[in-house]
Amino acid sequence: MGAKMKSLEPELNDEQEEEETGTSMTSKSRSQAREHMKQLDRLKEKDPEFYEFLKEHDKELLQFNDEDIDDADTDVEDVDIQIDGETGKHDISEKDKKPSEHVITSAMVDSWCNSIQENGNLSAVRSLMRAFKTACHYGDDGGDDPSTKFSIMSSSVFNKIMLFVLSEMDSILRKLLKLPSSGGKKETIIDLMSSKQWKNFNHFVKSYLGNALHVLNQMTDTEMISFTLRRLKYSSIFLVAFPSLLRRYIKVALHFWGTGGGALPVVSFLFLRDLCVRLGSDCLDECFKGIYKAYVLNCQFINALKLQHIQFLGNCVIELLGVDLPTAYQHAFVFIRQLAMILRDALNTKTKEAFRKVYEWKFINCLELWTGALCAYGSEADFRPLAYPLTQIISGVARLVPSARYFPLRVRCAKMLNRIAASTGTFIPVSMLLLDMLEMKELNRPPAGGVSKAVDLRTKLKVSETTLKTRAFQEACVLSVIEELADHLAQWSYSVAFFELSFIPLVRLRSFCKTTKVERFRKEMRQLIRQIEASSEFTNERRTLISFLPNNPAATSFLEDAKKLGASPLSQYVLALRQRAQQRNASLTESRFMIYVIYRL
Known part of the structure; x- marks a missing residue:
């Protein structure tokens, strides 16, 4: 990342005018310097504690004597930014006035970083934050001050500024604000907002968070975005003081979470979760x-x-x-x-x-x-x-x-209902949804079209009339019905009323076995019927040993230990069905991926 340094050549035709201008500028600088000394004297009387803090961390600001006043002919606004090379003279022509450009070099950045790490120099922090702002806004159209512009010498300087600030600024801000080295609660920041430390240094916090947010919006490399978000997560507690910045950070993180690639969605989500945990209702x-x-x-x-x-x-x-x-x-x-x-x-x-x-x-x-x-x-x-x-x-x-074309959707709904029933312990009549599918005429017709590719019901809500008649679709539907019906009945195979609960499903399953013309469907259905009958016997044997009524609270603990062990025949059968379904889904996913790769090639 390169940066050009402009040299402003003076075009003065009158030396006397130059001397008068220089005298005027020097006089103005002297008066500003004397006023600055008066302000420091007043600060020492009004707030001796802060004066001692400045004396310890920013001696350059207080070491301002008469000799400095005599030599005060520099631009005090940018005293912390050192100029690389000679300073160009000012053109007094307002019409041809151009912005000056100061180049930030690697040596300058190293000097600031060393000063901050060794003695926490406040002037170096200020200079580094200005450089960070320049780096974050590099390439933007225009700047905040059209008369002064700083630039980065190279990409290595840019990287050095970004890495140091993102890695160290959180600890620097916490030291200035006298906060713990990590973590913290939002109540701590809210209390801090009324303190002198916050009034003196909150502009550093806002500048850091604001400029980091700006550069996040400009980045395109996912690894750089991930690194920036990881570092900003440590300072997220400060966002409680800046609601507008907080809203913008949430918006940016949500965008990266939904559209990012690689590890970025995970990093963005962790950033959002950290915000919710730390800031709560805000x-x-x-x-x-x-x-x-x-x-x-x-x-x-x-x-x-x-x-x-x-x-x-x-x-x-x-x-x-x-x-x-x-x-x-x-x-x-x-x-x-x-x-x-x-x-x-x-x-x-x-x-x-x-x-x-x-x-x-x-x-x-x-x-x-x-x-x-x-x-x-x-x-x-x-x-x-x-x-x-x-x-x-x-x-x-x-x-x-209620159309056979929406079989995939109905199977999906049955699966959701089974999950809700299992997690809440609530009975939901899922069996009727599934048994109605078996009685639809489309599943009782002989398949047409010969051998066709496997159908993945996970990626479909509706199928075409042609697909509806294929052997692969009919097989996928029947196997899915068996899996979900077995799952539903296995949940209640430890109930004292399982024999009554399974009676109607057994009758309708036997009816399907008689009407279906596909031998494989009949074989699979008979296997399910045998497991239901075995579970009924399993429950009835233990039911004969109890003496309480069905409405007795003790009924809730019936076969509770067996349920924890998954001892019923239906539970064992469901485990085998799930393994088979996982293998089938893995095979479908692998084949789809291979097709995708071949297509891309």
Whole structure:
């Protein structure tokens, strides 16, 4: 990163005019210097404590004597920035006046860094912060002061400034403000804001955070952005004093979280979570709303390669909600209510446009998100009340359009309901949703089209009429029904009422075995029937040994130890089904990835 140094050549035709101008400038400088000495004397009388602080950390500011007054012909505003090379003379022509440019060299940066590390020189801190501002705004159009401009000599100087400031500025600010070397609570900063230290040094904090935010918006390299966010996380507690900067940091971090590559989404999320933990109510509402909105924007479309990324984003949202569950519940209730209103509109109007708003990835992924949140915090009193409305919405979505083309969607809804039931211990009638699928005529017809490629139901909500008739799709549907129905019944295979609960599913499964024309489906279904019957015997044998009534509180502890061990035949069968499903999904993902790589080549 190079920087040119402009040389301003004087064009003076009258030497006497130059002498008069110089005399005038010197006189003005002397008067300013004398006024500065008077201000220091008043400071010593009014605030001796701060005067002693300056005497210890910034001796150059106080060592101002008559000899300095006689020689005071320099620009006091930029006394801390040293000029590399000779200083150009000033052109007195206002029409041709041009900004001067001062080059910051590597030696200057090393000098400031050494002064700060050795004795905490305040003048060096001030100079370094000006250099940091220059580095952060490098390449911008114009500057704050059009008459003075500083530039970076090379990319090595730029890197040296950025690395030192980002690595050390947090500890420097904490020493100046007399804070602990790390951590801290927002109450500490709020109390500090009324102190003398804050009034004297808060401009350093604001300059550091403001300029770092500016350079974050200009960066494109993910590794540089990640490093900057990691370092800024240590100083995030200071943002409680600057609400406008806090809002902008949240916005930038959410953008990187949703769109970044590599490790950047993780680093951005950790930065956001740290803000929520440290600042609490000052940023919780904005973070919860912002991260939910970012999640919705990133999950409007889905494919096999994007599944893991969507799952990662959802896990991040769930983790952030756990920072403050009471506040999270308020936001979750509002967002779930919005989903319910969309579903209600579809049920009332029954138009294609209304159905489309429900049967799209954005809506379904939001249901997946809140299902995950309920599974994570369903045992908490703050979140448990959301189970009922969410269950009603998912059941309504599954039954909205009872068509075989929406089999993938119905299977997904059944899976969500099973997860909610398992995490909350609430019975949800999932079996009827699944058994209705087996009785649809599309699954009882012989498959057409010969051998076709495997169908990944995880990446589909709806299939075409042609796909509906293929052997691969029918097989995927039947296997999914078996897996989810077995999961549902296994959850209640330790209930004292399991025999009655499984009676109707057994009748309908036997009926499917008689009507289906595909031998493999019949074989898989008979295996499920045998496991259900075995679990019924497992429960009935132990039920004969009890004497309490079903409404007795003791019924809740029936087979509790066996449930913890997963001892029922259905539980063992479900484990085998899950392993088979994982292998099938892994195979589908691998094949999709290979196709993607070949396509890119």
